[in-house]
Amino acid sequence: MNIGDVSQLTGLPAKTIRYYEDIGLIKPLRDDNGYRRFRNQDVHKLNFLGRARALGFTIEDCRTLLALYEDETRASADVKRIARQHLGQIEAKITDLNAMRDTLSHLIEACAGDDRPDCPILQDLGGKP
Amino acid sequence: MNIGDVSQLTGLPAKTIRYYEDIGLIKPLRDDNGYRRFRNQDVHKLNFLGRARALGFTIEDCRTLLALYEDETRASADVKRIARQHLGQIEAKITDLNAMRDTLSHLIEACAGDDRPDCPILQDLGGKP
DNA sequence: ATGGGGCTTCCAGTGACGGGAAGGTCAAGG
């Protein structure tokens, strides 16, 4: 399989697949013409990576998770620890964003949004003295 | 005022303040020795920028908001439009993160987290066939 | 005069790719 087929199959852009090879996440073979040749295991790994990335894991987390995935003697505790840590970061980000959303939506509600210059949003940003 | 004082006052790193000058958000004066000399209006702008950035506005949004802030003849509708657009992006991100959190927390709950290799998290990432 | 802190500029790196150029390869159609 060439990179285009794999891109179709996995939904990952060819650029991303090449990048994943660059950083050593996958190691497809090469044809005589220099084209990458992907085996089923490569496609499988790429699907794994796509799902892990969709859950927001960093590339380095993905590297570790993939290694654990391939390691038959892993301890599920190692996986769980990574996932919990990531979950914590997600929750922290959600908290931040919720705070931003609340502040912003209040300000937006208070703003007339007409052609006059008076604006609670700018007042707030300016330090509303 | 030198950059260190302003950094203290605004809570922004000196590096960030220099960066904001680089990209034209502020224009502090210069002393004869080449040091930046900040006026009150510069500090005020930096505080504005700090608050806008804390609400997650991009630098380009900040540039526009700052221009509106300084424009006595602005229409509050312009400000509100930017804020609403940003709010939409925040809400979209929250939705994404909530989905990730839900998926992740279910998987984490299902994972024993001991020294055995069986792991629903990896099963899911692997495509749980 | 020496030491230490503060200031300056400039260069490079971050994460996870995306855009685009320059050029090789392959199958089909004229």
Next chain:
DNA sequence: CCTTGACCTTCCCGTCACTGGAAGCCCCAT
């Protein structure tokens, strides 16, 4: 046989909003 067009390759730069670090000037206190 030639050309066209779709693929593929590598390489380099750009993204966003900074951050780190090096090399060097400036100023004040001891």
